[in-house]
Amino acid sequence: MKQQPGSAAMPGTLATQDCGACPIRHRAVCAKCDGDELDRLQQMKSYRTWAPGETIALEGDTLPFVGTLVRGCATLTKSLEDGRVQMVGMLMPSDFVGRPGRSAAPYEVTAVTDTTLCLFERQGFERLIADTPHVSTRLLEMSLNELDAARDWMLLLGRKTARERVATLLGLVLRRAATQTAPLRAELPLGREAMASFLGLTIETVSRQISALRRDGVIEVAAGGRTILCPDFATLRLAAGDNDNAEQIFPD
Amino acid sequence: MKQQPGSAAMPGTLATQDCGACPIRHRAVCAKCDGDELDRLQQMKSYRTWAPGETIALEGDTLPFVGTLVRGCATLTKSLEDGRVQMVGMLMPSDFVGRPGRSAAPYEVTAVTDTTLCLFERQGFERLIADTPHVSTRLLEMSLNELDAARDWMLLLGRKTARERVATLLGLVLRRAATQTAPLRAELPLGREAMASFLGLTIETVSRQISALRRDGVIEVAAGGRTILCPDFATLRLAAGDNDNAEQIFPD
DNA sequence: CGCGCGCCTTGACCTGGATCAAATCCGCGG
DNA sequence: CCGCGGATTTGATCCAGGTCAAGGCGCGCG
Known part of the structure; x- marks a missing residue:
């Protein structure tokens, strides 16, 4: 579990990219946004990269941001006090991280490969979804997909x-x-x-x-x-x- | 597994009730609605009751409605072809049933006790959430809560x-x-x-x-x-x- | 009031996957 | 080319929970 600096691990490539050219533009939370909404998102976004094995958020951490995974792969895990660990989800490009309306992460988020997130400051994002149905509708859609996936996984784990x-x-x-x-x-x-x-x-x-x-x-x-x-x-x-x-x- | 008629099992009590007097008014998907929105919901709603053991929806069924569980208790289950079954969720009063944007149920829904749902015709409901953020925001909130619950359950089932x-x-x-x-x-x-x-x-x-x-x-x-x-x-x-x-x- | 039918409990035994313990493989730095 | 460390595979053994098989218990009904 090597902890490398990470922030500078993947310099340049995706720095402050134009949303229009984003490879996951049409699949992420911003999929349904029109030009104006996209501009607004573009104003508030920033990128950050983590190296393999690095912790993006600890269970119970207060996250000041939410965001979209742009590149790489990360895991969501929950654990029991005695050390037993269960992965409860996996993030791939276009998946959303964090939960509007709650700042504490209910699970640990860890980068598996070099991972870049497109981050939005929480407060601003919450204001955004309050008045742009295109974002909240898409986020609802994505959350329901994840819920279905979690339930499929419950069948796997249980039976x-x-x-x-x-x-x-x-x-x-x-x-x-x-x-x-x-x-x-x-x-x-x-x-x-x-x-x-x-x-x-x-x-x-x-x-x-x-x-x-x-x-x-x-x-x-x-x-x-x-x-x-x-x-x-x-x-x-x-x-x-x-x-x-x-x-x-x-x-x- | 007695299958009673059911539709008439619990006559009267909740028939076409005034939303303002609804016991779960402040917890359900309509929690944030103002008077006008509530009127609109009240227009489109209808009640239906199931007896214990009755199937509300089969896995793969096309549901013409979505709704809120008003009274009783129901289970969500998924199964493997050879008969192994896993419950993937439980519905209690104020919980939402069905998924806007998709008509096929990904699991079976079964009444455990006498169960009453407050139903909305799907199309109408979808139109509703498209233009009343109060409903879609609340639904997002509830979905994220269920997602967290599902993930807690994954930890239980896995470890x-x-x-x-x-x-x-x-x-x-x-x-x-x-x-x-x-x-x-x-x-x-x-x-x-x-x-x-x-x-x-x-x-x-x-x-x-x-x-x-x-x-x-x-x-x-x-x-x-x-x-x-x-x-x-x-x-x-x-x-x-x-x-x-x-x-x-x-x-x- | 006794009977039958669903549940629930308990017992005996078996097995799939965990645990403990080596090997083996592979990429990498020297 | 060699040696090292982490990841993977494989083997031997154990045990939690499944399976199969009887009983109990409470309740409604004749």
Whole structure:
């Protein structure tokens, strides 16, 4: 868990970018904004970058900001006093961080890769959503997607076997990375520890199940264990035990 | 699982009531509405009642309405094809049912007790939230509360022991029913099966853990097993394994 | 008042995943 | 090219909670 300075870790690239050119412009909380609203957002925004492993917010912290994840990947985790940890969410580009109307974070937010947030000072943002329905409506939409995803995950945590859990997670990552071409392939952003934390399992069990899925020909694993590919997605889907309803774990 | 007619199960009492006199007026989605907005809601609303055990919506159903639970108690459940079931939420008075912007229910909704909903035709409601920020803001607030609750539950399902899970649930029910007086007392709305479904356990394990908590003097159980009381809430809290952060499972 | 039917509880046993403990692999700096 | 440290895999064993199987208990009904 190396803690590097971070703020300057990824200099320049995204500094005070024009919203119009933002790669997630049409998926983030600002998706429905018109020109004027976008201007207003652009006025108040600022960027900040965190290095892998760095803490973006501690459980119970008071956050002076909310924002959108622009680049990278971060995890949300909750823990029990004795050290047991459960990941309760994952942030990917366009996901929203923080909660208007409450300043204390109910979970810890940690950067997995180099991560850049587009930040808005809380008070200003709250005023903004009070009078621009385009933002609050989009935020409602995104929150409901996350709620659905959280509930899908509750089913996984409450009822799925270890094999099904691992297959479900791999399926999600693969679908995300999908390039439409048959042998699906993806580089895992999460290490075994983070996967175990997400799945309510231990590292050892995750590793064993990945090995089992490989033995059974459901997936292939490249050297290093971080890249997986899947010759037949339907087989993986079957191993995940899902009913045919589309999964919603990573909301759009 | 007796399926009674239901629609006429609770005649009169709540039929087309005046919103101003509604017992949950200040907690539901209409909490922030002013007089005009309330009139508009009152125009479009209608009541409907379900009997215990009746299905309000099936997983995947298209719901023509959204609404607020006015009276009773209902469960949200998701299931796997082979019959495994996980409860993913519970609806209590003032909770909102359904999702503006999407018509298919992602889970099954079932009445636990006699349950009355205050219904709004979907299209009309969507138009309403598009131009009354008071409703959409409140709905966002409620959704974020539910999201927090879902994430607390993920921690429970992923990492807590059977004893901790049962203690957590009992603590929630007791706190809800709290009359401030020391020996907390509550009648469980949920039977053992529903509890097991909520907690990601089996009926037998729930029963055994309740017995164990009683043996250990953490709780007392009245004849019939449906009423529990707790001489010392701090002890129960301890058995639940929570850190001191207030739990949010049943959002306000 | 006794009977039957849902629940709930309890007991005996089994197993999936946790725990404890090595190996092995890999990227990296020297 | 070598050695080191962190991540991953694999093996051996344990145990919490699931499964299967009887009982109890309370309640409504004939």
